[in-house]
Amino acid sequence: MLPRPKTEDGDFPWWLVAAGLLGAFFLWTMLGSALYTQVLTTLSRGVGVTVFVTVVSFFSACVIGLGLAMASLSDSLFLRQVARFYVEIVRGLPMIVLLLYVAFVIAPALVAGVNHAFGWLGLDPVRTRDFPLVWRAILALTIGYSAFIAEVFRAGLQAVDEGQIEAAKSLGLGGWFRFRLIVFPQAMRMILPPLGNDFIAMIKDSSLVSVLGVLDITQLGKVMAAGNFRYFETYNVVAFLYLTMTVTLSLLLRRFERGMRRAGQQPRD
Template sequence: MVFPAGGRPDLSMTMKFKDKLQQAPWWLLVAFLLALILGWNILADQSYELIFNALSKGIWMTLKVTFIAFLSAVSLGLVIALAGFSSIRLIREVVRFYVEIIRGIPVLVLLFYVAFVVAPALVDGYNWLLQKPIELGWLDSARTRDFNMVWRAVFALTISYSAFIAEIFRAGIQEIDKGQIEAAQSLGLKDRYVFRFIIFPQAVRKVLPPLGNDFVAMIKDSALVSVLGVQDITQLGKVYSSSTFKFFETYNVVAFLYLILTISLSLMVRGLERHLRRFERH
């Protein structure tokens, strides 16, 4: 509270404080209090501390799978989105087929399909293509078990999210005023320079918030890779709870770790959205 020289409160500052208090995210306060309670249990209760130490090893694997898969999905999604604007109808139809089919398959089903159908097929294709060098001893033949489950999970998440991200890029590019593109082309700029200097910078600002939301969603969906035996947070929690029968405590810690990751990233995404809105106004 601010008091002027006369000793009377500044009503404008009081009103601003009340407005900020009313606009405060109460859900975040409740979530913060729950995190404090669970955090205190982890520090004070030895069983919670043991569970946390066991599960915290999976944080690195969760982040590793998510970061690699997301960066790969963004790259592939951008290529797919650009291919969707091709002047060749066959390419556009192939892109639309890919996007609609992949978006219609659940992530869990795609994980199983990639891990147990696509991966063995890729290994067989590698051995067939390089059959002669393998027979001559120049190269070693590949085995399905050499295709690590972590990379199968990354491959599956990349394919699954690339279709959704391609749609995000497509929508962002289509929102750009066509007059700007036509003006650049009338000045003699080649298509690659139009994309580089006109389309891409504006599209990136439009797609960053939804891409951030997809990144948060991928962190949650990364829990599905535990079905392939990948040692992420969920898998370690499953193993620990089945060996100690402390299901309540273990899955409390699992939920706590995922909430810390997702809520912190969600707040970053919201901050980015506010920053971009202020940037667009100016």
């Protein structure tokens, strides 16, 4: 009989020790080098833009994704088909194609639509350049990830036991109260891990906004490397910053998941 594999939670995190030692060595090297220090100082200004784009896009995508999931599970055939159309079309587009399409096709069309709708007020027309590139990038990431997050929400909502819903109906709870008090809290325990993975993936995909000239970490790295031709040092720092954010967030999410798992296993009075 094959030995039973150990669970990941039961293993000593040697990988984390190795990563921590490597990160400490690299940080010590950066702080001891004038060039690395200059690169790190310059690229650190893009961390705020990366975090802002990621957080706003992710929470906007969660709101839209939840709406799509509820539409795909509704009794209306029209809503189900519209939600499925949106999810399948958007998921079939590469993120960078969607980013360029939103930035240079949808954004100008939105501006033209606003000018047409409110032109009768006599206001100065809005120019396409007035739609900041950072918000075009946020809109594109929101549209792209909302399709994936919709499937996460749908799977989590469908995983709730039907007996729980029937019990809530027998207590006289309406649809909204059943969703808010019974279905959604139970579904969130299953939804949080994949949502955390999507958030980490969005941090990495936010680097694509550099193609629009948004001054995030990647764009600042491209500009700096093009100016000093020190590609090795510059992209070492770019990788270090992204790894620091993603690994730290991954550890926090695992700790949060374990806490929720233990809370769910505690006996209730």
